[in-house]
Amino acid sequence: MSDIKAQIAEKGTLALGQITAAAELAQLEQIRVSVLGKKGSLSEALKSLGQVPPEERPVLGALANEWKSKIEAALETKKTALEVLAIEASLEKTKLDVTIPSRKPHVGSLHPITTTVRAISKVLGRIGFDVTVGPEIETDFLNFEAVNIPKDHPARDMQDTFFIGPGVVLRSQTSPVQMREMRNQSWPVRILSPGAVYRCDSDATHSPMFHQIEGLWVDRKVSMSDLKGVLDFFAKEMFGTETKIRLRPSYFPFVEPGAEVDVSCMLCGGKNHQCPICKGTGWLEILGAGMVHPRLFELAGYRPDEVTGFAFGMGIERIAMLLHGIPDMRFLFQGDLRFLKQFGVQR
C-alpha cells in the first residue's frame, strides 16, 4: 500500500512542479492531459487500486482525489496567471498611442458655384426676391421669341445655341424664366432664377455649360432708379461697402433701355494700372440689365400701361471668380479636389 501511496505522491509532486514551470497555455493543457487525462499518470495510478486489498482502497482513493483537486487547482491558478501574461504581452506588442490624431472622415464641401448662388440669393432675398427655377431644356419660343428675339434676329448669333430638336434648345440664358414666371402668376413679381445655361463655346473664359442668375421685378411704377438702387445694394453687400456701380448703355432685345453694369475693382479700386483683374480700368463688367420691354408684358398677358419692371442677368462663374480670386474658369469644372477643398465645408 505504501508503494502506491508513494507512487501517487511522486506523480502528484512531479505534476505540480511541471505546472509551476509551464510557460504557455498550450503546455499547461498538455500537462493536464498527461496527468488527469484518461491515460494520464494519476488515472493510471487509480486504476492500479484494483489490485490492492479492498480495505485499503478508500484511503488510497481519498489520497488520489486529494491530489487530483490539488492539481486541478494549480492548473486553474496557473492558467489565469498565464492568461494575464498573454494579455499583457499582446498589449505591449500592439502599443496603442491614443495621442496620435485620428484619420478624419472625408467630408464634402459645397461647390463654389453653389455657395455663390446661395450668397447672391441671400443678399437679394433680404429685399424680397424669391428663388424660382426653370428647365434647362427649353422651347425655342421661350428661350428666344417670347423674350423678343425672333427667328432672324441677329441677337441669336450672340448666343451660339445647342439645338436639340425641332423647336427645342438647351437654354442659352436664364431669361426665359422671366416669361415662365410672368405667365404663371400675376404681378407683382420679384424673382431670382439661378441655373445652368448652355452655349457652344469653349476656351479659358467660356465653357459650354455655365451658370446665370436672373432677376426680375415687376410692379406698378418700378423705375430705372429702383434698378440702380437694387444693383448698388447688391454690389456693396457682395463685394464690400466701398464698391460702386456704373451703368453703360447697352442692348438686349428683352429690355429697353438696356445697360451693362460694372462694379468698381475690389482689388485695386482703380488705383493700380497693372491690376490683374481690372487691367487698370478700375471697373469690372458683371451683368446685363434694363427695363423690361413692353412687348414681354404683352406676351405675358400683363398690361404695359399698368406695370413696369426691370430685369438683370449675370454669370455666376464670373462672380465666384471675383469673390475667390479664381484665375481660370476651368478650375470650376474640373472636379479637382485640391481646388475644391479650399472652399471648406459650408452648408
Ligand code: PHE
Ligand atoms: N440674358 C442676358 C444674357 O445672357 C443677360 C440679361 C438678363 C440682360 C436680363 C438684361 C436683362 O446675356
